[in-house]
Amino acid sequence: MGHDGSLARLVLMHDKDGKVLALLPATTLLNLANVWKLTGRQLQPVKGADAERFFGQDAVQSQSGFRKLATLPLLPLLVDERCLQYPTLQVNEPYSKTTWEVAASLLSDASHGKLATDADEIALQAPQGDDETVITSAVKKFTKLRIQQRLEDTLGLPSMSPTTQKILMLRSDPEADVHALVEVVRVDPSLSAQVMSWAASPYYAAPGDVNSIDDAVIRVLGFELVVNMALGTAMGQMLTVPTNGPRGGTPYWLQSVYCAALSEQLCKKIPQEQRPKPGLAYLSGLLHNFGYLLLAHLFPPQFALLARYIEANPHFSLEAIEQQVINVTREQIGGWLLSSWTLPEEVCDSIRYQNHLEYDGEHGPYVKLLYVANRLLRQQGLSDGPVEQISDEVLADLGLSAEVAAETVQELLNDDAAIRELTALLEGGQS
Template sequence: MDKIQEIKDRLKNLKSLPTLPPIVSRLNEMVEDEDVTAVSLGKVIEKDQVLTSKLLRMVNSSFFGFPQRISTVSNAIVLLGFNVIKTLIVTSSIFDVMQSSDIGLWEHSLGCAAFSGIMAARRNIKNPEEVSTASLIHDIGKVVIRSEFPEYYAKIVEDVERRGVFMREAEEEVLGVQHGEIGGWLADEWNLPERLSIPIRFHHYPEKAGEFVEIASIIHISDIVIRAWGYGFGGDKWVPPLSHAAWEQIKFGKAEGREIMEELDLRLSELKNFTMEF
């Protein structure tokens, strides 16, 4: 069968994407606590790309009446309520075997979300939380490849290590499609809003993101900056090529760049309170 068709079919019947065991066990501990609130659960959920995507899927499929679909964790939490969120946590599946690259990708996603949040606020984007969310889940396609197509994934990882190519190039060669596209398909399949699915799809080609070019550009630059910083692991060790169209959207000079670095350093250190446990 055609690989692209195979992937699309799999996405249709995708039952469950695995989460990192430490996050799930932390959340499980939290729900045992009588006084825990939905809001504090949300604060942990929004640190995980898989749980965040699942939460958004749930709220968007059970609540079709919204003219605009739900794109942020905080709105999803209010609508779903404590009990449903608790169920999501208690029933979430985890990776059978956790690899260091899984944690690396998780940190990469968190770092990108942090940088994107900073830039969204600085560029006065209406809903900065939405940009962070899109950035958090921009590599969800990689999780799909990793958990649903382990053989292809192994081949991709081998290509990256042996030939020193970008993971994206290896994906194109092995699957005929790259993770951005796969993530976009999944987001569509799960009824996530276009403000998330389009930037996910085009985070390597932000100029193609149409009306969401600004969000896609921020994610694109966040990918570059976070990899440059060496925070987490995005699948290969290289800083990816820059889209100059994206840079034009959100560019910053030396003075602002310095401030951004300072803010980013602080945000990334804050995340370590969370990631250092694992």
């Protein structure tokens, strides 16, 4: 919580029997399992838009409005026991951004109990070991899959297409050139159609008509971009984008394309002597959320519960929520699987450690670049996760400034229509 520990937040929940309010310390996780145990009801958070509408009412936003809320007979109030030790609480509702100052005396008639879990508790109960050990533990605990000698053989993933395997080989071959790529694209009708549509997209603004695969690959897109987009879309197409994710979240492909584009553009503004490879930065951004698809594929019942936890805790680290609900994070499982598929180490490490500024490996610039891109997009509502400030120190480590970062974001936002059209092309490639 805050310096005096008196910051709290309010969550609106509901079930078939009606609505319930929960009050808990501001920086903790609302633990739905604790709520269900305390109430005997399977309460779920309301949609973010519904919370914003409910708490946005004039009658609710005043100090007297909270008093009415806390005493409504048809709207029970649950209070985490840690909130009771302060004479006054500063209460916030994150979706409507409504705040109240609440005297403890108003809470005396509410139901009390342990509603919340903090980040330290979650970290203590998280499985220990390397990523494969943690993933294996979660698969054993939450699925009926039998762990085989090779973990990747037991995940039930579709096999890679021959074209994807060839592109992976090209990506890993330092001698591969654009002509070898053209030959791979030309013999795959689906990929050929995608490449032609990408080249014609307003986002790449190619001068003149694009009349052939050679023209699309050599003149407009180039080796790096075609390889990276083909790999990113192939990986995404192996798994279905879930329809039961957090309500109000950023669509998967829109988030991926924006993150790829911003990572690449920021990379190009890093001084030449310390600049990572823009193509690998683009691929890292395009695949940064791949583990989200894996969680939905492997853990369907738990994924639906995870979505409700994310909705109830919009301020909380997604990694911590995933550790609480599934015991493994999207970054762990995504980074591990992409590594097992021999994608470049720079990409795998940046995806695995994108939320860990303490990472001190050789691919630190890629990690920090993805960290920065993701948080800049969160500030614009174009990436999921809590809004966080980016320190000047992190930007300086990359050779960037806050001004350059803001300008780069604005340049992308100015191209929003073209980016959304490109996103639609990538989504269309799934059919």
